[in-house]
């Protein structure tokens with residue numbers, strides 16, 4: 001049995017790994033780019049690797065942690081506590097402890113208490129069907145009030161979903177808040193985040209190496225142009241003007257790419273998928289000679305500012321991992337037609353530095369050793385209301401074609417942990433459907 005896996009992000013790599021392990025199939029990964037890892041990939045900074053997009057894991061990311069153990073990487077994991085902050089009305093407020101919340105002046109005292117209690121109340125909320133028909137805004141306003149929404153939640157959702165912030169089904173935020181509480185088993189002050197020494201690419205690479213040692217194959221620079229479908233059956237994949245034949249294909253890249261590749265899939269099936277949109281992600285990546293602040297994650301609530309988050313990675317993990325340099329991500333999710341997404345690196349640098357200086361006046365250009373811009377068209381799925389009714393299943397209506405991608409991680413957030421769960425679940429379905437022991 002020969003199987004192709006399209007994509008070598010964490011979903012593709014784990015799909016290939018578990019397919020090989022759990023079915024004994026001959027598995028080949030087809031990757032468009034020249035490197036593995038996708039959104040969870042890394043690049044070389046001096047002697048070390050670092051993510052293009054900031055990443056950490058939670059203590060309850062059990063699928064990810066299990067894979068770390070299975071691949072013998074436990075020694076490489078760092079658990080770190082960190083400080084968060086909130087920039088609002090021109091002031092940086094610390095926002096890590098319950099006391100910080102009580103001192104958060106953009107909210108009235110009553111609304112600070114209300115915001116503090118809302119997490120517990122939301123995590124006990126049970127009517128999830130109702131949440132699928134309600135926006136995150138409608139839901140949160142009930143718990144935190146209008147001011148709590150405007151001054152606290154709305155800016156954070158803009159950071160995450162750009163202009164689509166008010167279109168997200170409430171079940172998503174419910175899931176985020178409920179699972180976040182699990183990460184804070186010791187109370188609000190004790191949240192810790194995990195990081196892999198040498199970047200999360202360490203795990204991606206170990207997955208690939210193990211897969212190759214066991215006989216798997218990867219074809220880099222293999223841009224799949226079409227999944228050939230005839231009479232509702234998968235006949236192969238078109239790569240480099242050649243149709244390569246497989247018994248089964250697993251597609252793991254973003255849903256709109258699936259729509260593009262499957263020109264002959266059933267019309268109604270494809271039309272439903274077109275309802276799922278994706279935001280782009282744009283990151284300004286700074287290498288600094290010294291630290292910018294003591295905050296790891298600073299949410300920026302400022303309508304003028306072109307980025308919504310300042311994430312100082314080296315306030316989560318030690319600077320010595322990067323020869324004493326500080327690493328800062330300036331984060332923004334946006335629509336593909338947003339002018340910022342198409343700007344040249346030089347223009348973004350000028351714009352971002354101006355606003356960074358305004359928000360954190362201690363910043364100056366002399367601190368900057370390097371500046372990079374990373375962008376990806378498919379940064380974040382935007383699910384429509386009532387999505388669970390037509391969320392695509394792993395088995396497609398096309399015989400021989402399976403799908404596992406971030407659009408199916410719903411209502412959970414599309415973190416790496418759930419990408420691995422997705423791979424495991426898709427393979428379980430595959431084995432059942434195809435009668436494989």
Ligand SMILES: Cc1cc2nc3c(=O)[nH]c(=O)nc-3n(C[C@H](O)[C@H](O)[C@H](O)COP(=O)(O)OP(=O)(O)OC[C@H]3O[C@@H](n4cnc5c(N)ncnc54)[C@H](O)[C@@H]3O)c2cc1C
Pocket residue numbers: 006007008009010011012030031032033036037038039040053054055056057222223224225252253254257281331378379380405406414415416417419
């Ligand atoms: C800014 C940012 C921060 C994040 N932070 C975290 C975090 O802290 N913790 C966490 O767990 N998760 C985080 N995530 C989420 C996580 O990175 C992604 O959900 C995950 O990496 C998605 O993996 P994937 O394999 O499904 O997709 P992708 O990473 O998008 O991989 C898809 C792969 O398919 C390939 N491909 C596309 N088209 C074709 C084609 N036609 N032929 C062949 N190959 C193709 C692509 O080149 C790519 O390699 C973050 C994401 C972003 C954007």
